[in-house]
Ligand SMILES: Nc1ncnc2c1ncn2[C@@H]1O[C@H](COP(=O)(O)OP(=O)(O)OP(=O)(O)O)[C@@H](O)[C@H]1O
């Protein structure tokens with residue numbers, strides 16, 4: 001991507017929705033690898049103590065010596081916390097359960113909400129020349145997610161195409177507004193992406209209609225279909241683009257990456 005569109009470092013995107021199991025991790029991993037496929041350099045930050053993004057990108061739990069927790073604390077060299085993956089130009093900061101106590105352990109730290117912001121803006125980061133940083137958030141609006149929102153330029157919201165999908169989005173929007181008012185005035189909504197979409201199911205169509213009626217242009221054109229290859233890929237420690245490049249899931253995540261990059265290029269032009 002041209003420097004025009006990112007005058008100061010990578011575009012940082014929090015992938016967030018406090019609802020569990022809506023496709024945050026799947027979207028983080030697969031959007032990242034689709035962006036890499038277009039020639040970009042992408043860092044995934046696993047900000048979820050469950051560590052699913054780390055597992056999905058092939059960093060085994062036993063192999064996670066330095067983690068996002070160390071990145072937040074800021075006492076470990078970046079080269080130790082940023083790990084290479086099997087995919088060139090795709091890096092990851094892995095997570096372990098130790099991240100789950102961050103809320104408590106950081107309570108006395110005055111900058112506790114800004115730790116990820118500061119970590120991602122340290123000058124040593126420039127050497128990596130990332131185009132995008134994607135942050136996989138936990139299913140909660142806790143200190144970790146707030147850190148992600150303060151660190152980011154935008155929030156990408158996966159929305160599962162099922163009943164009650166839109167419930168919770170207003171709460172998420174409220175949190176985004178609060179973060180704007182207090183700490184990150186420029187935080188944008190990158191977009192809402194419909195996940196696990198089943199075109200034969202009326203409910204999926206209904207959710208799409210509701211989302212487009214209520215959220216308008218914020219909803220990405222691209223929908224991610226429910227696709228078994230997508231759900232199989234993590235057990236092979238690969239994004240679906242590598243696991244099955246021609247699957248419907250791989251095709252959809254490529255389309256999402258293109259839509260995202262095109263939007264940024266349009267905005268920068
Ligand atoms: N497009 C898809 N097709 C089929 N299965 C999918 C798809 N997207 C996600 N899944 C499956 O749905 C489950 C939840 O997805 P995922 O882990 O990405 O959600 P999450 O929002 O990160 O969950 P959590 O809130 O626990 O972090 C996983 O088993 C995943 O493999």
Ligand SMILES: [Mg+2]
Nearest residue numbers: 024025048052
């Ligand atoms: Mg997840």
